Amino acid sequence: MSIKKISKEELSQLVSTLIASGDRVEGVQAKDDKFAFGPLTSADDLRLDYDVTLLSPRKYVLPPVESLMTFEVGGRYQSEYDTEKLTLIGVHPYDMIALNQIDQVFSQDEVDNHYTTRRKNMTLIACDVVTPSENVFASSMGTATVSEGYDILLTDIGDAYVADAPTEKGQALLCNAADATAEDLAKRQAVQERNQSDLNRHPLNCKIEDLPQLLEKAYDHPVWEEKAASCFSCGSCNQVCPTCYCFNVQDDVSWDLKSGTRSRAWDGCLLENFANVAGDHNFRKKRNDRFRHRLYRKGKYVPEKLGIGTACVGCGRCITACVPGIANPVDIYNTLLNDIKL
Amino acid sequence: MSECCCGEKDIYLPELATITRMQHMNETELFLHLELDSGKELGHMPGQFVEVSVAGIGEAPISNTSSPTKSGFDLVVRKIGRVTNAIHAMKEGDKLGIRGPLGHGYPLEDMKGKDLVFICGGIGLVPQRSLINYVLDKPEDFGKVAILFGAASFEQRLYQDQLARWAQNDKVQLLETIDKPHPEWSGNVGVVTTIMNQIDIDLANAISLICGPPIMYKFVIMSLEQANVSNENIFVNLERRMKCGVGKCGHCQINHHYACQSGPVFRYSDLSDIPEAI
Incomplete structure (x- = not known):
């Protein structure tokens, strides 16, 4: 599918629709003077201009505490799986790359089906960084932009978002969106090129x-x-x-x-x-x-x-x-x- | 909370096994013979381990001590932590959860036709027994066998009946020592390296296999190197905190190696640049 463009108003409507569907929707919100991923109850609370969240979105793929199985004392064990559908909105490229790595860990050699089950039920909406955080050095690590793992990648080009949806899940959400123009794509490229050099508060002196x-x-x-x-x-x-x-x-x-x-x-x-x-x-x-x-x-x-x-x-x-x-x-x-x- | 979406096996789910025989070996060691409730054989190779579950207490990695040439499988459990204390309170007929076999055992193909020297400290004898009995059950495939067993005290000598049976086998040279003297002990007193000079086998051309407490490895390897044993011919069985047993949880890492996947049996030459190993 070609790369789309959606206005900020359209994104807000999309998020409202997702929330209204009753499925679990989590996204980045302000938390005092910081930002955190949490349950979204209103599209107005979503902040895609955030710098960095307190905890990373790892907590969604690998929760801080997670039941693997139930058991009877002295008896049998029964696997438990988290099959709840979740849409996660606002994952920065460096965090998306981190999730891709954890995906690989839990899928290689012996597959951890607790992890893969949860992961398959997730829809991930990533976004390019708007505001660099005080300690980010993603440019040094080659992680300031991301090219895979997400269902949608949003790039803020001022009045709208350029939206890249490489998966069916992502495309289904953007079915009504217009195609991005060459000018939109140029703006997106400018944002990504800027991030590739500017997200670098601590430059690494080697490759x-x-x-x-x-x-x-x-x-x-x-x-x-x-x-x-x-x-x-x-x-x-x-x-x-x-x-x-x-x-x-x-x-x-x-x-x-x-x-x-x-x-x-x-x-x-x-x-x-x-x-x-x-x-x-x-x-x-x-x-x-x-x-x-x-x-x-x-x-x-x-x-x-x-x-x-x-x-x-x-x-x-x-x-x-x-x-x-x-x-x-x-x-x-x-x-x-x-x-x-x- | 319901079904897995992909139909794959749950790598963390134990299957039930029944304790069909148990025997207290001394104050801290308990011998268990187990059979899987499914009726299947465990299918392990010498040197592999299993994760043993006591529901409500937890899981612990325990080495197989029996040869796969026998039906069912044996474990020896030292009473030392929460899970093992709970196992010590069990009786025949009780059930344990089992995951496995796990890990990388002894490379049997590399040992064929070779003389084998087992150097064991304390319960380090337990995992080695899985290979010793395998080798003695297939005498045509292997050369001579030396078994060196050092126990911390007279009371902590393990597998005394088993040791006596090995001593009667023509292929076996059994050498024993205890760290502290005891009125009923007339044999060697001292750490296991003090009996290494009595080995009849040509060490330089044999395979040496070491398992014991962490402190033991360094000194045994020094003695083997003095006897011109190459690192390729030394195998070590390393204990670590193998919590998940499948290379995910990170607890058993020895630098970049996951002991539960690359080990617990390692060829010593593969550990030469691994500072956390020995």
């Missing part, structure tokens, strides 16, 4: 393809110990990261002690007990080992596992969330680049 090679030589660099010396091991960087997907699993028994639920919940590799085994042996006991592990996952381990450039998408949330101010990946990579010859 992202160089990161695995840099980290290959940086395992014993003093930066890990220097930074980790003030780490609280609080896991805030994990919690706000759009590409962190590690989880723990826990059983909860109902009040009658006859049945219960097995759930998974977010976990974080910065937390002290993350690599603990029974008998209280901790395979990553030192803070600097855990601190380094996160940066290696983003820059080397996950990229190698998925065959992608980098698992840090440059949203900058960890920089904002980290109280001692040590989580900035670019700061660390640039420090390493000063000392290590590629």
